[in-house]
Amino acid sequence: MQNALRDKSYFENRVTQDMARHLRPVERSIPETMAYACRILAMTDQEAGLAGQISVRSVVPDAYWTLRFGLGFDEATPEDFIEVDRDLNVLSGHGMANPATRFHLWVYQSRPDVHAIIHTHSPWASALAAARQPLVIAQMDMTPLHEDCAFLPDWPGVPIADQEGVIISKALGQKRAIILAHHGYLTAGHSCEEATYLSVYLERAARMQIRAQAFGPLTPVDDELAREAHDYLLKPSIVRATFDYWARQTQRAPGLPKL
Template sequence: MGNLRSKEYFQQRAAEDMERHLHSKQRTLKETLAQACRVIALHEGEAGLAGQISARSERGKGYYWTLKFGLGFDEATPEDFIEVDQDLNCISGEGMANPATRFHLWVYEARPDVNSIVHTHSPSVSALAAAKTPLVVCQMDMTPFYDNCAFLPEWPGLPIADHEGVIISEALGPKKAIILVNHGQLTVGVSVEEATYLSVYLERAACLQIKASGLGTLVPVPGELAKDARNYLLKERVVNATFNYWGRIADRTIGKIQ
């Protein structure tokens, strides 16, 4: 077959092919948020009204869009999203925000790179949180969290006040995910698609870790290989293509957004 070509050659070729063939689906922000809710419901299961999703508003600092309180992720439609200010007053749409989304304000304040936040009490991540166990990146699909998943070892309480927002945002630091002891998970992204992608994969990673720990000692992915895989799996076109695929599954399983 001739001389072996470098990994860099194939990485560059893959990037060029993805740019040519993988295209994002055009949606409004509220349509994307609604689809994200359905994707999360499909993959993570429900936990009552504990789940939250938000996205920065174009209005500026202190404003974001979120699902109005009282609805589950599986029934979200674009019309169910409201825009709120830093005091959680509804300024667009009708309804109230989940009071526990207050800590989102602190994350947005600390992280100008973040445009969307997902918080859930997904079953496997909640099991790790209950056992006070950090994530161990020991399989390829877990590598988006290599050096990218923080751990808050003490629960600060129900996050409906400012104090909890300060603690959670400081613990998250520059990373894109965090496991909250006695609580659940939080993921952030440059887009709704990325925050959702990470949320689904964090639940999958936790499930895998729990299953694998019963078989023997967990073997972490070597650092450089984990970093390489992380960077590939977090490419925008990979993230968006995966989100679109999950959206098609949700359309077939839950039904298309009305």
């Protein structure tokens, strides 16, 4: 007897239930999660000297956790994260914040849903930024950025003052990522895991776009299908499971000390 065709919603509901039952995310402290995020960025070749930044919103109003200035992503440990207030005064830990994280405050202020920010000058996203090209969603693995990646066409300068934060936060709007022309990119996640996930996929998408353009103009994915894939691939269970997988990878990666 031939099986009746089931609607896609049936399978999506079943998969969602199965993931809730079988995927068990690893519980980590904020500094531990941030340390793994940094290692993942290093593993995926997204270091940028000392220009790369990561922050996570603190429970203290107008404060956030960030990697102390002077360290690269590849050498971050949980002990290397500090908590700072809006004037970058240290509340917890030792060291100083990267002065360029000041613009993160403006994103947190305008977006209560954002709890983590990553900004760096990764090779492929920076190539799009140098060419002043917005992202084109032309393949399934790009869809977590569908209708979720803004574009700032003009560089406001080194973001160590308030005006740059105003410009970048306005350009980001309600999206979770932005390509900053002449600069790099930023991802703004509901969690540190989500911001990291978006960062990895944004860099991959930029690489794919640049390579595919060698064969001619890109054809964007159908909006409805891309929107469906966006929502599916950004399910928190998928994001967390992927982050945990990458975290395990960093423990085996050559050149990265184990946490």
